[in-house]
Amino acid sequence: MAAMIQLVCLDVFPSHINPLHVLVSKYQFSHLFPNIGESTCVLLLSTQRRNSPSRADILLCAHLTTEEETPECRPVADYSTPLKLYTSKNFYRHYGFPLDTEGTVRLTSPVGLSKIVIGARSRQTFKWASSDKFSNGLLILASCQKQTLLARQGDVLLLPYHPLFGEDAAQVYQHLFDLVVLECAPVTQGVFTISTSVLVTDCRDLAQNPSVLELPNHAPMTRALTTLYASDFAHYANSLGGSSLLDNKQLLNTGFSAVLQALECRIDVRVVDIPSLTRQRRIRPKVDQASAMDADGSVFMSKNLLLKLGLFNQEWVVVSVTGLQADRNKACVPQSPADGDGARGRGGAHLAAVVVADFVKCADLDLQDQVGYVSPALWFNLSRGEPVPVSGRVVKIKRRNEPPPRPATQLSESQSRTASPPFAAELHLEGVVSPDYNCHGVFDSVLSDHFRTPRLVQQGDVLCVPTEGHPEVLSSNTEGFRRWPVLCCRVKKVCVSSEEVTGSGPIGFLADKDHTSLYMGVPVNSPVPHSSLDEALSFWASLSPPGLSNTAEHLTSILQPYSSTSSAALPGVCSLLLSGPRGSGKTTVLRAACRRLHQHLVQVDCVSLCADTPAACEVRLQTAFSRAARLTPCVLLLRNLHLLGHVQGGAEPDARVLAFLCQLINSAPQSVAVVATVCDPQELWPDVTAAFVHQVVMESPTEEHRRAMLASLSAGLPLGKALSLGRLAKQTAGFLLGDLCALVTLAGKAAHRRVLDLCFPGGVSAGQERDLRAFGVTVLLQDFAGALEQLQKSHAQAIGAPKVPAVRxxxxxxxxxxxxxxxxxxxxxxxxxxxxxxxxxxxxxxxxxxxxxxxxxxxxxxxxxxxxxxxxxxxxxxxxxxxxxxxxxxxxxxxxxxxxxxxxxxxxxxxxxxxxxxxxxxxxxxxxxxxxxxxxxxxxxxxxxxxxxxxxxxxxxxxxxxxxxxxxxxxxxxVGISEDKDSQLQVLKAIVRKFQVDPGVSLAAVVECCPAQLTGADLYALCADAMTTAIKRKIRNIGEGLDTEGSALMLTAEDFAQALERLQPSVSEQDLAKYRLIQQKFTTK
Missing domain, CATH: 3.40.50.300 (P-loop containing nucleotide triphosphate hydrolases)
Known part of the structure; x- marks a missing residue:
C-alpha cells in the first residue's frame, strides 16, 4: 500500500538523529500502516517523473515519534491527509527536492548488501573509518535488529549515531558525510548486515571533482575574481535612484537611459530539453514556484555566470543571435506571405527571463556553469528557425529598458522587480499542421491548463503545449502516433486593450487565462521546434546520436539548403537514398537531422504500399505523397524501398509502379524532401536509384563509435565499476546499433535474474519484484558476458557475424x-x-x-x-x-x-x-x-x-x-612437429588441461613411450583414445556395481597405456623429409 506524502522542513531537527533521516508522526503512521511496532522503519519514497532515466526512488529511514518526544512535529487533526515527513534543512539541500515536491511512500523490506565500497574524502575521515572504533560500532549496529543501516550508491553514508563512533555526535556526522558509497552489491541501495563486506578507500582526489562521484548534492563553489564587463556598470548605474545620488526622473530625462539600453554582453548558450531536465531535477531553478515558471521563455544559467553578467535573478532581458542565415538572405530573397508576420514580429530580438539554477552534473550530460541553457522552443523563436546547434552558439543579451506603461509609475532600485512585460488582452493562435496529432481537434482543455501559468508570447513565435493527461488528444486521431504529443501553435497576433500592437510597442507580452482572451484560427503549415516526448535525454532523442554523429551531420548538410529561405534558388527536389544494414540506425540519424532542421518526419513503410494490383499500389503511393504535401515542410521517409512494387504473385517489382514512383519524386513540392532507406542499393532497379540525387551509405561503427553507443544506451543503468565499456566495444566487433541495443537489454535481464535468484531463492512476489526495480540492480561484467555469448550464438554464420574464439x-x-x-x-x-x-x-x-x-x-x-x-x-x-x-x-x-x-x-x-x-x-x-x-x-x-x-x-x-x-x-x-620430448610434454600438458587425470599418472612417462614424429593432432588423438577407454571402463564398473554415475571420470595410466598401443603417427618419415625440403627452399628465399 502506498500513501501520499508531504515534506515538512523543521527549523530545529533533533541532533541525535541523522539529518538525512525523516521523522513521522506515530499516530498518523499507525493509522495508515497498522501493525507496525518498531520505532524505526524503512520507507521507499517515489518521486519519479515521466521521462526520468535516473532512479528517483530512494530508501528513507523513518523514525516514529510523538508530539511529546518531538514538540516540533505538530499534531495532525485529520489522519486521512497526506503523510507528513518531517525533514531537516540539510535534507532539502542534499537531495535538491523543491518545496512543492509530491510523491508516495510505501513500506518495504530492503535487500541485504553483500559488498560495500566506501570512499573517504578527507584524511581525517579515512583515518577514522579505518579504525577499530568505526568497525566495532558498525558491527554492533548491524547486529541490532532495532537499527536500520541504509547505504545508497553515490550517496553519503546514512548511518545512525552510536557512542562507539565517538562522543561528539556532530563530529561523527561530519565524518559520515565525508564518506561516499562508491559501490554496492547486489543492488544500488540496501541495508548493512553482519555478513556485509565493507571496503574503505581514500578518494581525496575525487573530492575535487563532484561529477566523478555523481553525488546528489553539490557544494557551492567559491566565486573567483573575474574581469568586469560593460553590463556590470549598467547593473550598478541602474540602481542610482531613490535615496541615491541621482533622482529617478532626472535619470530618465537624460540620455543615460539610452546608454544603458545600448550596453550588451555575449554568452555561449546550448539547446537542451529544459522541461524534461527540470522534471528530472538535473536543472534546479532558484525560483519561488518552479511550477509557475515558463521554461520556454527563460535562459537558465548558474549563479556565478549571473553575477559575472551583473544581472538579477528572473530579470527580463532582450536576447538576439548574430550572424543568422535569415539576415544574410533577407536582402536578396523576399519573404513569403506565410512567413512575413512572424519575421516582422520578431525583428531579430526576443524577450526572455534570466533564471538562476543549479546544474546536476551527470555522465551522459555535461552541464557547465559558464554556459546558458535554452529550450528548443526558445531557440527556434530566437533564431527564426535556424538549425539547432549541437555544441553551442553565442548570443547577445541586453537589459530591457523600456519606458513604463504609465508616467506615474515609480521606479524601484531593482529593475527586475517592476519591468515585467505587460499582459496581452487578446492572443490569436494558429494550430500548426503536424503528423503527431490531428490539427482539427478540440484543444480547449489543453490550452487552458497550459495558460494557467503566464507564458511569454511574441508575434510569429511557435508555442509548444504539452498534452500529457488529456486523453481527448489521443482519441481525436486514428492514424496512430507517439504517445502524448506536443501541440504546436503559432502566434498570429497579440493585442493590448483590443488594439493590435505595432512594431513600436513592446517586443513581448505575457498571456494567461486570467488576463488574456484566446482565439484559435485555422491550421497553418510551419516548421516547429523538436520535442523529445517520451524519449527525453535518451539516445533516440539526441540531436547528434553518439556513434552516428558523422552521418547525422552529413544528412543535415544535405537537407539544410532545401529547408532554408534560399531554397528557391536550388533546382529540383531534395531526394536522398540512405542505405545500410538492418539495425544500423538509418531512421535514427534521419530523425536527428529533422529535429535539428525543425522538419516534420512522415514515415511510410513500403510494405503498407504493396497491393494486389499495380493500380492499387499507385493509389496508395499517391496518397502517401499527398499526405506529405499537406504537412510541409517535412521529410517523407520511405522505409524498405526494395519492397515497393511487388504485387501478388510477382517475383519482380512491377515496372509501372516504379516508374510512377520516379514521377512522384520529380514532381514533389520543394518543401517535401523524399528520403528512402534500403539495406542494399543493388536490390533496387537502376532507374529508381537514378531518381535520387543524393546517396548516403551507413558505415559500420568503429570501436570508438561502439563505445559511445554503449555509453549512451546504458546511461540509465547502474553499471558495475569493474565493467569496461572500451573492452566491451572490442568484443562487439561487427555489431550494429540494433545489436548493441539487444546486448544492453539482455544484460539488464540477466542482472535482474541473477539478483532474483540470489535474494529470493524461494520465489518472489509482485510487490518484492516492484521494490527490487526501485532498489536498482547493478549490471555486472558477467551479465554482459552472458548476453554477448547469447547474441553470438543466435547469429547464424550465414549472416557473417564475426566471433572471437576463446583460445589462449x-x-x-x-x-x-x-x-x-x-x-x-x-x-x-x-x-x-x-x-x-x-x-x-x-x-x-x-x-x-x-x-x-x-x-x-x-x-x-x-x-x-x-x-x-x-x-x-x-x-x-x-x-x-x-x-x-x-x-x-x-x-x-x-x-x-x-x-x-x-x-x-x-x-x-x-x-x-x-x-x-x-x-x-x-x-x-x-x-x-x-x-x-x-x-x-x-x-x-x-x-x-x-x-x-x-x-x-x-x-x-x-x-x-x-x-x-x-x-x-x-x-x-x-610450423613443424614436436620432435623432442620436452616439446611433446608441453603439448600434452596443454591438451589434458580440460581432462581429469589421476594424480598417479606421470605425463613425462607417457611422453617417453611416444614415437618421435608426433604432431599435436596425434597427441590429441592419444588423449581422446584414452578418454574412450576410461569411459568404457567406467560403464563396465557401473554395471558390475563397482562404481556410481556420480563419481568423476579419471584418466589412469592404464588408459594411456592402451591408447599408446594403438597410436600411429599421421606423418611418416618420408613425408617429414619432404616438408623439410620445402622448409629449406622457402627459408633460403
Missing amino acids: WQDVGGLQQVKKEILDTIQLPLECPELLSLGLRRSGLLLYGPPGTGKTLLAKAVATECAMTFLSVKGPELINMYVGQSEQNVREVFSKARTASPCIIFFDELDSLAPNRGRSGDSGGVMDRVVSQLLAELDGLHSSGDVFVIGATNRPDLLDQSLLRPGRFDKLVY
Missing part, C-alpha cells in the same frame, strides 16, 4: 619460436602504432607445415590474446558456380573484416583457393580471377592498419608466387 596461449603447447614470430608481426604494430609511420607494415602471415601441427589453433590464439575478431575462411567455401560470384565472395570477406576491425582473416587450405595461375583445369578461368581478386584485396590492406591476414597451407609450393612477394604474405613461418 595455454591451449597451444610448445611452438615458442613460432609464437614469438607471430606476435612480432601482429601484436607489435597494435601496441606501438608509431612504428607504422616508420614504414613497418606487415599485413600477411603464412603458416605452412605438416597437417595437424596446430596452425589453425595458433591463429585463433593470436586473435584471442590480441583481442581481435577472427574470421575463418576455407578456400572451397568461396568458390561459386555463377560467373563473378566467387570474386564477390572474396570482396565480402575483406569488407566484413574492415567493418569488424581489428580483425584477423584466416584462410585455411589456401592452396585450394589460390593455386598457380594458368595451371587450373577449369574452362572459365574462375580460379585465375579469384587469385587476381585476392591479390587486389591484399594490396588494399595497407590502408587498413588493423586488418591482418593469416594463411595456412600444407603445400606452399603450389601457391601462386605473387602471393609470397613483400606486402602480401611476406612472412612465412614453418
Whole structure:
C-alpha cells in the first residue's frame, strides 16, 4: 500500500538523529500502516517523473515519534491527509527536492548488501573509518535488529549515531558525510548486515571533482575574481535612484537611459530539453514556484555566470543571435506571405527571463556553469528557425529598458522587480499542421491548463503545449502516433486593450487565462521546434546520436539548403537514398537531422504500399505523397524501398509502379524532401536509384563509435565499476546499433535474474519484484558476458557475424619460436602504432607445415590474446558456380573484416583457393580471377592498419608466387612437429588441461613411450583414445556395481597405456623429409 506524502522542513531537527533521516508522526503512521511496532522503519519514497532515466526512488529511514518526544512535529487533526515527513534543512539541500515536491511512500523490506565500497574524502575521515572504533560500532549496529543501516550508491553514508563512533555526535556526522558509497552489491541501495563486506578507500582526489562521484548534492563553489564587463556598470548605474545620488526622473530625462539600453554582453548558450531536465531535477531553478515558471521563455544559467553578467535573478532581458542565415538572405530573397508576420514580429530580438539554477552534473550530460541553457522552443523563436546547434552558439543579451506603461509609475532600485512585460488582452493562435496529432481537434482543455501559468508570447513565435493527461488528444486521431504529443501553435497576433500592437510597442507580452482572451484560427503549415516526448535525454532523442554523429551531420548538410529561405534558388527536389544494414540506425540519424532542421518526419513503410494490383499500389503511393504535401515542410521517409512494387504473385517489382514512383519524386513540392532507406542499393532497379540525387551509405561503427553507443544506451543503468565499456566495444566487433541495443537489454535481464535468484531463492512476489526495480540492480561484467555469448550464438554464420574464439596461449603447447614470430608481426604494430609511420607494415602471415601441427589453433590464439575478431575462411567455401560470384565472395570477406576491425582473416587450405595461375583445369578461368581478386584485396590492406591476414597451407609450393612477394604474405613461418620430448610434454600438458587425470599418472612417462614424429593432432588423438577407454571402463564398473554415475571420470595410466598401443603417427618419415625440403627452399628465399 502506498500513501501520499508531504515534506515538512523543521527549523530545529533533533541532533541525535541523522539529518538525512525523516521523522513521522506515530499516530498518523499507525493509522495508515497498522501493525507496525518498531520505532524505526524503512520507507521507499517515489518521486519519479515521466521521462526520468535516473532512479528517483530512494530508501528513507523513518523514525516514529510523538508530539511529546518531538514538540516540533505538530499534531495532525485529520489522519486521512497526506503523510507528513518531517525533514531537516540539510535534507532539502542534499537531495535538491523543491518545496512543492509530491510523491508516495510505501513500506518495504530492503535487500541485504553483500559488498560495500566506501570512499573517504578527507584524511581525517579515512583515518577514522579505518579504525577499530568505526568497525566495532558498525558491527554492533548491524547486529541490532532495532537499527536500520541504509547505504545508497553515490550517496553519503546514512548511518545512525552510536557512542562507539565517538562522543561528539556532530563530529561523527561530519565524518559520515565525508564518506561516499562508491559501490554496492547486489543492488544500488540496501541495508548493512553482519555478513556485509565493507571496503574503505581514500578518494581525496575525487573530492575535487563532484561529477566523478555523481553525488546528489553539490557544494557551492567559491566565486573567483573575474574581469568586469560593460553590463556590470549598467547593473550598478541602474540602481542610482531613490535615496541615491541621482533622482529617478532626472535619470530618465537624460540620455543615460539610452546608454544603458545600448550596453550588451555575449554568452555561449546550448539547446537542451529544459522541461524534461527540470522534471528530472538535473536543472534546479532558484525560483519561488518552479511550477509557475515558463521554461520556454527563460535562459537558465548558474549563479556565478549571473553575477559575472551583473544581472538579477528572473530579470527580463532582450536576447538576439548574430550572424543568422535569415539576415544574410533577407536582402536578396523576399519573404513569403506565410512567413512575413512572424519575421516582422520578431525583428531579430526576443524577450526572455534570466533564471538562476543549479546544474546536476551527470555522465551522459555535461552541464557547465559558464554556459546558458535554452529550450528548443526558445531557440527556434530566437533564431527564426535556424538549425539547432549541437555544441553551442553565442548570443547577445541586453537589459530591457523600456519606458513604463504609465508616467506615474515609480521606479524601484531593482529593475527586475517592476519591468515585467505587460499582459496581452487578446492572443490569436494558429494550430500548426503536424503528423503527431490531428490539427482539427478540440484543444480547449489543453490550452487552458497550459495558460494557467503566464507564458511569454511574441508575434510569429511557435508555442509548444504539452498534452500529457488529456486523453481527448489521443482519441481525436486514428492514424496512430507517439504517445502524448506536443501541440504546436503559432502566434498570429497579440493585442493590448483590443488594439493590435505595432512594431513600436513592446517586443513581448505575457498571456494567461486570467488576463488574456484566446482565439484559435485555422491550421497553418510551419516548421516547429523538436520535442523529445517520451524519449527525453535518451539516445533516440539526441540531436547528434553518439556513434552516428558523422552521418547525422552529413544528412543535415544535405537537407539544410532545401529547408532554408534560399531554397528557391536550388533546382529540383531534395531526394536522398540512405542505405545500410538492418539495425544500423538509418531512421535514427534521419530523425536527428529533422529535429535539428525543425522538419516534420512522415514515415511510410513500403510494405503498407504493396497491393494486389499495380493500380492499387499507385493509389496508395499517391496518397502517401499527398499526405506529405499537406504537412510541409517535412521529410517523407520511405522505409524498405526494395519492397515497393511487388504485387501478388510477382517475383519482380512491377515496372509501372516504379516508374510512377520516379514521377512522384520529380514532381514533389520543394518543401517535401523524399528520403528512402534500403539495406542494399543493388536490390533496387537502376532507374529508381537514378531518381535520387543524393546517396548516403551507413558505415559500420568503429570501436570508438561502439563505445559511445554503449555509453549512451546504458546511461540509465547502474553499471558495475569493474565493467569496461572500451573492452566491451572490442568484443562487439561487427555489431550494429540494433545489436548493441539487444546486448544492453539482455544484460539488464540477466542482472535482474541473477539478483532474483540470489535474494529470493524461494520465489518472489509482485510487490518484492516492484521494490527490487526501485532498489536498482547493478549490471555486472558477467551479465554482459552472458548476453554477448547469447547474441553470438543466435547469429547464424550465414549472416557473417564475426566471433572471437576463446583460445589462449595455454591451449597451444610448445611452438615458442613460432609464437614469438607471430606476435612480432601482429601484436607489435597494435601496441606501438608509431612504428607504422616508420614504414613497418606487415599485413600477411603464412603458416605452412605438416597437417595437424596446430596452425589453425595458433591463429585463433593470436586473435584471442590480441583481442581481435577472427574470421575463418576455407578456400572451397568461396568458390561459386555463377560467373563473378566467387570474386564477390572474396570482396565480402575483406569488407566484413574492415567493418569488424581489428580483425584477423584466416584462410585455411589456401592452396585450394589460390593455386598457380594458368595451371587450373577449369574452362572459365574462375580460379585465375579469384587469385587476381585476392591479390587486389591484399594490396588494399595497407590502408587498413588493423586488418591482418593469416594463411595456412600444407603445400606452399603450389601457391601462386605473387602471393609470397613483400606486402602480401611476406612472412612465412614453418610450423613443424614436436620432435623432442620436452616439446611433446608441453603439448600434452596443454591438451589434458580440460581432462581429469589421476594424480598417479606421470605425463613425462607417457611422453617417453611416444614415437618421435608426433604432431599435436596425434597427441590429441592419444588423449581422446584414452578418454574412450576410461569411459568404457567406467560403464563396465557401473554395471558390475563397482562404481556410481556420480563419481568423476579419471584418466589412469592404464588408459594411456592402451591408447599408446594403438597410436600411429599421421606423418611418416618420408613425408617429414619432404616438408623439410620445402622448409629449406622457402627459408633460403
